[in-house]
Structure formats: C-alpha cells, structure tokens
Amino acid sequence: MLTSLAAGPKHGHALMKDISVFADVRLGPGTLYGAISRLEERGLIAALPADDRRRPYEITGEGEAVLDASLAELGRVVAAGRSRLRSLRTAQGGSPQPALHGGRA
C-alpha cells in the first residue's frame, strides 16, 4: 500500500486497482480499509480532504522512511536468494562434490 501511495495520493478504489496491477494481489475491501486505518494510526499515511465520499490518502515522511527500510530489507533477502540459487545451479551443473566433510569419494 505504501508502494502504491509512493506514486501519488489515491482513494480506496484506486488503491485496490493499482495494487492488483503492480503486485498481482486483489485486496478485499475490508482488508484494504483495515490496513488504511492501521497505517493512518501509525502516521505512515495521511488523509487528504475528501472528494465526495472518496477520501484520498498520501504517504507521509515517516511512511517513506518505513517503505525505504522495508525495500532495503527485501533487497537484501532477494540478493541472498539470488546468490544462493546461483551457487546451487553452479554446483548442480559442475563436478559432483562430497555432500559431507570427510566423506569418501
């Protein structure tokens, strides 16, 4: 949700559509508004003046910091995963290695 709002303020329906496009996840209306209320409570997003009954939300400075930290953490996990996958494929494609130290060839 923070990633979606990083592209600009959105109301509930626009958030739902955007998240389903870039994350391929369709949030239910209850889940979406549960998250909105929690994020607003934590000061990570802020409500803008309502347009009719559709109130847009924007990411706050604190929300940007939290998103930045979360993406950095995800980046580390992704990098570690890619590195290990590469090693695994190299090991599978290369010469067979002993599975255990001290194993007999």
Added chain:
Amino acid sequence: MKGDGTVHWLWVYPRAWHKRYGDELAALIEDLEHDDDLRAVDRLDILRAGLQTRARGRRRRATVLATTGAVTLASTLGALTIAGVLSSPPSPSSRCSVEINAKTGKVLWERGDCGSLPRRVTGASTLLKPHTSQGSPSHTIYLLPVVRAPQSSQPSG
C-alpha cells in the same frame, strides 16, 4: 451484483471506526458494485475485517483497563507505604525506647532517636515485661515515628 445491500454489513464495525471510515468503505463497495466487481469473497472479507476490528478494539480496551488498574494499585500501595501503613518496621536505629514509671507516667530514661516527631506506641511494646526501676514498677516502651522522613539518626542517650 448492484445494490445488494452489502453496505449494510458495515454494522459489524465498531461505532467509532464506522464513523471515521464507514462512508469511504461504503463508497468503495458502491464503486465495486458499479463495476460488477464485488465478489462473494469480498463480502466475507468485509465481515471478517469488521469482526477483527471489533476484537482488536476490545483487546485494546482490556489492555487500557488492565494498565489503569495496575497504575491505580501501584499508586495506592505507594501512598500507603509513604503513610507508613505497609512499611516494614523501622530499623532499631530509628526506634526510640523509653522507660516510664507505670504509676506516674514519668519518663525515667530514653534511648534512641527520640526527636520531636509525633510517635505512636507499637503493638510490640505491650509485650515488654514490667520491671522495677528506681524502686517503682516501670515499663520499657518502644515508640515508633508515625511519619518519618529519611534521616541519619544517632542515639541520644
């Protein structure tokens, strides 16, 4: 799926939450109905999220009540301790013992920190054995301060 009354399901949310977000969530439901995109799973999602929000509110209230109760109890205990009701008996150095004449009530001698602070006779003092001093029956009585600020005490006699 238009106008099937799903917005009425918002009653499951707590009143305060409904007041703040109810209109927006109703507008979102209407948008989904307008797009023919409101699914059965969305109705369940609304009910589940509403009940979850209600339960979270109850847990928060219970936490607040428990915290308030603990603070009140701690404050009461602190006040009682300061008032000396629950405090442990003062150390011997803060005791004042006097021997009085059982008949006249005259103080024959005093020992310990017998300052001018108001004092009360402890229950233990009644257990002291009477004895004879200077030819008259007398009692040694231990007096304890009613309210005593921390201070270094020195025996006065």
